[in-house]
Amino acid sequence: MITKLKYGNTNTFLIRGNSGSILFDTDYAGTLPLFYGAIKENKIAVKDIDYVLASHFHPDHIGLISELMEQGVKLLLVDSQVSLVHYSDEIFSRTPKLRYKPIDESSATVISASGSRDFLRDLGIEGEIILTPSHSEDCISVILDDGTCLVGDLEPYEYLGGYEDNISLKNDWEKVLSYNPKVIFYAHANEKRF
Helix, strand or coil, rough: EEEEEEEEEEEEEEEEEECCCCCCCCCCCCCHHHHHHHHHHHHEEEEEEEEEEECCCHHHHHHHHHHHHCCEEEEEEHHHHHCCCCCHHHHHCCCCCCCCCCCCHCCEECCCCCCCHHHHHHCCCCECCCCCCCCCCCCCCEEEECEECCCCCCCCCCHHHHHHCCCHHHHHHHHHHCCCCEEEEECCCEEEEE
């Protein structure tokens, strides 16, 4: 089951399985009160969130991760993301009033994309995580077997024709479309239904 949480500029999603859950993306630092409002509105408590997984480590996707980790939510990383966990630290340091705390990845659960299906299955979630690096080298997407795809900042499918020489974007979309999606959820655009 997917619950869309909109409380800032970034769409975030709670993916719930039979035995665990993953919050896919957060918004910018400083949006925790708005996050609390969004989860309360959807009858979700922080204790209902087992893991937080970022589509990539740009500031508008990871701003609440440290605060959620302090409340018991575990960080889930794909191994291709490990080297970029602190990509946004310097950006956040320019605005001290946000009180951003850098992510402590030392306790993270690190998986490979190829091993993601087994990990998700243990949470009762049928699907997998794939690498979609056209936006940023650490970008990932979550592809569920029911046809739901969460693609973060992957440029919308409709824009594909405007990028004649963007082989990386074309490759990412070919990969996503190979799963025969029914709905694509974006971080900053309305969903696309097929």
